[in-house]
Amino acid sequence: MKFDRFIRTFTITYALIMTSSITGITMGSILKDVGMDTLILGLFLQTCAQLEIFESRLHKLIINKTVRDQGRKPSMSNKDEVEISEIVRHHLIIYKYAKTVNIIYNQVIFFQFFESIVVLCTCIYYLTMYINELFALANFLGYTIVMFVQIFVYCWSANEVILKSTSVGDAIYCTNWPLIPVNEQKDLLLIMMRTTIPITFTSSFLVTLSLESYGNILKASYSAFNVLT
Secondary structure (H helix, E strand, O other): OHHHHHHHHHHHHHHHHHHHHHHHHHHHHHHHHHHHHHHHHHHHHHHHHHHHHHHHHHHHHHHHHHHHHOOOOOOOOOOOOOOHHHHHHHHHHHHHHHHHHHHHHHHHHHHHHHHHHHHHHHHHHHHHHOOOOHHHHHHHHHHHHHHHHHHHHHHHHHHHHHHHHHHHHHHHHOOOHHHOOHHHHHHHHHHHHHOOOOOOOEEOOOEEOOHHHHHHHHHHHHHHHHHHO
16 A cells, blocks of 8 residues: 555656656757747848948938038038948948858858758658648648748848848949049949948858748758658
8 A cells, every 4th residue: 555655656756757857858949949040030130230220321421421512511510420431341340240140150050950951851751641640730730831930030031131231232322422522432332342242141061041042942842742742
């Protein structure tokens, strides 16, 4: 009797410990993935935000210079006015920031990206096995969609950086740059030449993150699904 009670108590305690451990491990894995994804997304979007700020500062600078040269009262005081040299320095700092982020996190992005692709391929394989079982199909289909969304977040945010970095040259060209001095026009020309090389983020040395890469992954996944079915 005492032995049965001991076994029963031990079993309940063991079950509670195992449940709490599994729950903790699962929640820790989820929070790790979500935290890493949001961190990298924030770093990519920070690059876009800095490029937006750069364009705004440049437009204000050119407007103030043209108004001042025409003999009108500038909208900003000379103390607050930003010089072309500072604008050029800001643009170089943005590129340096993006390069630093890519150097630090490209291996992390590679492992996250590779893990997502492996899980995605596994889910597609099991989808073909349980295609006639509704409950199992719904589970694997939901997890597959989550993997597609995770990969899309990386590719979309990196693609936004590519588009924004290349659009800076067009934004400069749309300003009243012919009205500023020639030496400052040359500085703007250097910035426009630099924007012909977009800011890119890579998954190690294998994949450049972009919507084109995401499209290739979708095509490969669909091809694998057709082959397996």
